[in-house]
Structure formats: C-alpha cells, structure tokens
Amino acid sequence: MSSTAPLIIRLLASSVSVAGRAGKIVRDVMSRGELGIVEKGKDDYQTEADRSAQRCIISSLSSLYPKVNIIGEEGNPDSEGEIPSEWLQIEADKEVMLLECPSSLQGVKEEDIVVWVDPLDGTSEYTQGALMLKRDPWERWKMYLTHPLISIKWYLSLRHSNYGFLEHVTVLIGISVNEKPVAGVIHQPYFKTMVGEEKQMGRTIWGLQGVGVGGYIPAPPPDSLVITTTRSHSNPVVEKALQVMNAAQVLRVGGAGYKVLQLLEGKASIYVFASPGCKKWDTCAPEAVLSAAGGKLTDILGDFYKYGASVTHPNKTGVLAAVNDELHNYALSRIPQELKDKLSGN
Numbered sequence: 627m628s629s630t631a632p633l634i635i636r637l638l639a640s641s642v643s644v645a646g647r648a649g650k651i652v653r654d655v656m657s658r659g660e661l662g663i664v665e666k667g668k669d670d671y672q673t674e675a676d677r678s679a680q681r682c683i684i685s686s687l688s689s690l691y692p693k694v695n696i697i698g699e700e701g702n703p704d705s706e707g708e709i710p711s712e713w714l715q716i717e718a719d720k721e722v723m724l725l726e727c728p729s730s731l732q733g734v735k736e737e738d739i740v741v742w743v744d745p746l747d748g749t750s751e752y753t754q755g756a757l758m759l760k761r762d763p764w765e766r767w768k769m770y771l772t773h774p775l776i777s778i779k780w781y782l783s784l785r786h787s788n789y790g791f792l793e794h795v796t797v798l799i800g801i802s803v804n805e806k807p808v809a810g811v812i813h814q815p816y817f818k819t820m821v822g823e824e825k826q827m828g829r830t831i832w833g834l835q836g837v838g839v840g841g842y843i844p845a846p847p848p849d850s851l852v853i854t855t856t857r858s859h860s861n862p863v864v865e866k867a868l869q870v871m872n873a874a875q876v877l878r879v880g881g882a883g884y885k886v887l888q889l890l891e892g893k894a895s896i897y898v899f900a901s902p903g904c905k906k907w908d909t910c911a912p913e914a915v916l917s918a919a920g921g922k923l924t925d926i927l928g929d930f931y932k933y934g935a936s937v938t939h940p941n942k943t944g945v946l947a948a949v950n951d952e953l954h955n956y957a958l959s960r961i962p963q964e965l966k967d968k969l970s971g972n
C-alpha cells in the first residue's frame with residue numbers, strides 16, 4: 627500500500643477491502659449451517675457470523691492502524707486469541723486509493739479517529755434468512771425449534787421460501803474524526819450481480835465527505851413519499867411517527883445499512899425510526915455514506931449524533947434520515963412534540 631496517500635484515504639481503502647472479506651465470512655457461516663445464536667438482550671441476538679466477521683475487521687484494521695480507536699458491536703475480540711491467517715486482510719482497495727483527499731481531512735492523525743464497526747447489521751434478517759434456505763421441511767422445523775427469533779405465526783406463513791431477507795444484511799464500517807462521521811462503508815454480502823455468465827455475490831458502497839460515493843448506481847427519490855422503517859423492532863411510538871408522515875408507502879426492511887441503501891437507490895426518500903434500539907455502530911457508516919451523497923441523518927429531534935470514543939452507545943432518540951435537507955425538514959416538522967418529549971425523556 628502506498629504510504630504517501632493521506633491516512634483517511636488509506637483507512638477507507640482498507641475498510642472497503644476488509645468489509646468484503648468479512649462479507650465472505652458471513653456467507654461461509656451460513657453455508658456451514660451452524661449459526662451459533664446467542665441472546666445478548668431483549669430482541670438482540672448475535673451469531674457466529676457476527677463474532678467472526680468482527681474479529682476479521684478489527685484484527686485487520688488494528689494491525690495496519692494501531693493507534694486508531696476501533697469500537698465494534700460484539701465487544702472485545704482480543705479475548706478470543708489469534709484469528710485464522712486467511713482472515714487478515716491487509717490489501718487496500720485500489721480504486722479508493724486513487725481518490726483525492728479533501729483538504730479538511732489531509733492532516734488527520736490516527737489518534738483523531740474512532741472507527742465504529744457493525745460486523746453484521748440485520749441479525750434478525752440473517753437468522754430468518756437461514757431458516758428460509760432450509761428446503762427440507764423437517765430440517766426447517768428442527769431449526770425453528772432452536773430459533774428464538776421467529777413466531778409460530780410467521781413460521782407457518784413461510785410458504786414461498788426465498789433469499790429475500792438476506793439482502794437486508796450489511797457489514798458496516800464508519801470512520802469518524804472529531805466526533806463526526808466523515809467516511810463509511812456499507813457492504814452487502816448477499817447482493818447478486820452477473821459478471822458475464824458468472825454470478826457474483828456481494829457489493830461494497832463507500833462514501834467520503836467532500837468527495838462523494840461509489841459502488842452503486844445513484845437514483846433520484848421516488849415521485850411519491852415512500853418511507854422506510856424497521857421490520858423487526860416496531861412498537862406503538864414507531865408506528866405513530868410513521869402515521870404522521872402522510873406517506874404513500876411504507877417500506878419495512880431490516881438493518882440501518884439497508885434502509886440507507888433504500889434512500890441511495892431511490893426506493894424511499896425518508897427513514898424514520900422513533901425508538902432507542904439503534905447504536906452508534908448502526909448509524910456511523912450509514913450517516914457518512916448518506917451525507918457524502920447529499921442526504922442527512924440525525925435523531926428524531928433533528929440533532930446529529932456524536933461519534934467520539936467516550937459517547938454512550940445507544941442512539942436513544944431514534945433515527946431520522948432523508949435524501950436531502952428539504953425532505954429531512956419536512957419529516958422533522960411532522961413529528962409531534964409529545965413524541966419528541968417521550969423519546970428525549972422530558
């Protein structure tokens with residue numbers, strides 16, 4: 627890797643590369659079929675894929691950038707010993723290495739940076755996708771019995787199994803400088819493309835403040851108002867915030883990363899989640915990529931989250947994101963004060 631390129635460019639290029647490697651780990655765990663699901667808290671689960679992908683990302687980035695503070699969703703992977711050597715990714719993405727660093731980021735040092743890692747955003751969708759992949763009904767039933775996330779009603783409605791939910795899964799790496807997300811990577815391990823006759827799995831979208839975004843084809847927002855929101859963590863307050871938007875359509879999908887992809891690809895124009903469930907690792911990379919594309923991500927009160935090393939992890943006041951300032955202002959003006967008070971604890 628050229629050591630003359632500015633640090634932010636090298637770190638983003640390494641993050642693009644390692645996110646792809648982590649995505650392969652996510653697919654490999656699924657192919658082996660043993661997800662190793664652990665319940666971390668209410669509606670909060672972790673699988674072998676979350677654990678291994680995080681170890682790959684943190685070990686690789688910290689071997690290259692030892693003074694950068696890296697915070698991952700799944701705690702401290704050092705306690706689990708050495709990682710397999712094939713997980714260590716030290717290559718940098720060649721296209722990102724060619725980017726021009728904006729002058730405001732040229733002098734950034736490792737000590738100024740906090741990287742937020744969500745090795746597998748959309749864990750509910752990942753585990754539910756695993757169940758859908760089991761073609762044999764007996765195998766499915768056995769998996770269901772050991773599956774804490776799925777209601778019997780949902781299980782019985784599973785007639786047409788497909789890959790659907792796995793597309794919602796993303797690997798998120800957000801790079802913040804002085805508390806602000808300035809660069810980010812959203813990798814989608816199950817995105818399918820055809821390269822000639824060959825099916826290729828996975829794509830990586832990146833964004834850099836002052837430069838722009840890459841890895842996908844941008845599209846304008848839909849003509850009518852389409853809102854995207856959670857499909858697995860709803861409650862009456864979340865629903866109330868959706869009703870007041872007067873939307874033509876509500877797109878319920880999994881993961882903060884995938885919802886921001888809906889905005890980037892012109893499938894929705896606003897993302898509303900009036901609930902405390904998301905954490906800093908869920909929003910850092912999506913916020914960086916969305917703002918590099920001209921959008922805005924804040925809490926439900928319209929305030930930006932801060933991403934310094936000492937902040938608390940939960941995004942207590944929800945998520946409000948839009949493809950541009952005008953739509954963000956519209957969404958903010960629709961949220962009733964009583965709902966804002968409820969989330970901010972007033």
Ligand SMILES: Nc1ncnc2c1ncn2[C@@H]1O[C@H](COP(=O)(O)O)[C@@H](O)[C@H]1OP(=O)(O)O
Nearest residue numbers: 669670746747748749856859880881882903904
């Ligand atoms: N109540 C919650 N408990 C745990 N994680 C949550 C909760 N709500 C949201 N999240 C996290 O935020 C992401 C976006 O939420 P949602 O899909 O509901 O819109 C989820 O994929 C999940 O991240 P993760 O899957 O990495 O644990």
Ligand SMILES: [Mg+2]
Nearest residue numbers: 744747748908
């Ligand atoms: Mg997440």
